[in-house]
Amino acid sequence: MPTLERRDSVFVLHLGDGENRFHPDWIAAVGAALDEVEKAEGPRALVTSATGKFYSNGLDLEWLFAHADQHQDYVVSVHGLLARMLSLPVITVAALQGHTFAAGAMLSLAHDFRVMRADRGYWCLPEADIDIPFTPGMSALIQARLTPRTAHEAMLTARRFGGGDAAAAGIVDQAVDEEAVLSTAIGIAQSRAERAGATIATIKARMYAPALAALRERDNPLG
Numbered sequence: 001m002p003t004l005e006r007r008d009s010v011f012v013l014h015l016g017d018g019e020n021r022f023h024p025d026w027i028a029a030v031g032a033a034l035d036e037v038e039k040a041e042g043p044r045a046l047v048t049s050a051t052g053k054f055y056s057n058g059l060d061l062e063w064l065f066a067h068a069d070q071h072q073d074y075v076v077s078v079h080g081l082l083a084r085m086l087s088l089p090v091i092t093v094a095a096l097q098g099h100t101f102a103a104g105a106m107l108s109l110a111h112d113f114r115v116m117r118a119d120r121g122y123w124c125l126p127e128a129d130i131d132i133p134f135t136p137g138m139s140a141l142i143q144a145r146l147t148p149r150t151a152h153e154a155m156l157t158a159r160r161f162g163g164g165d166a167a168a169a170g171i172v173d174q175a176v177d178e179e180a181v182l183s184t185a186i187g188i189a190q191s192r193a194e195r196a197g198a199t200i201a202t203i204k205a206r207m208y209a210p211a212l213a214a215l216r217e218r219d220n221p222l223g
Contacts, residue, residue, distance in 0.1 A: 009193035017051040021060040045189035049095040056104025083215035085110035089201035091192040095185035109145040118163035118175040137215035144211040
């Protein structure tokens with residue numbers, strides 16, 4: 001399960017050491033960690049990281065298929081997490097040490113910055129291949145955070161981007177050696193930790209207003 005630690009002004013949220021899928025309990029644990037970051041005072045920033053092969057493999061489809069009657073509520077909770085990260089009143093950095101797929105890739109896009117391992121691991125939106133359309137909220141998030149050309153290719157072709165290609169496409173800000181992923185992300189966060197609070201929250205809210213509105217749609221989140 002996710003755990004939170006603090007390194008001076010940087011909170012590091014460890015997502016886990018498995019596939020880190022969006023199980024309801026996992027979503028709740030991440031939300032509780034974000035509560036702690038948001039309630040803290042003074043300079044602060046957030047880095048999310050994971051251990052092992054995956055940063056996050058996205059939705060917990062096994063749980064979802066077993067609880068089909070909760071489909072809409074589950075999507076609302078996923079959207080809520082994406083909106084929360086996108087609008088968090090601190091600078092956020094995703095340290096992508098492993099595969100970052102589907103909703104996991106969308107979670108990375110909800111961060112302000114992304115650092116990815118250069119030699120192994122893929123960033124991918126596989127929805128076109130697995131026959132699951134993006135919700136309006138997910139589409140809005142992706143298109144708000146990627147260039148039109150990159151969003152078009154990523155969404156329609158389900159291309160798997162390695163670290164170098166992801167950096168060239170603007171999906172991530174840097175692609176670095178494996179041992180430098182977390183330290184680079186922490187360095188980015190540390191250098192921007194003074195920018196926390198109401199002003200950052202307002203800038204994000206206004207910058208991403210359409211995407212946030214789509215993600216927070218509760219009556220018809222599936223479109």
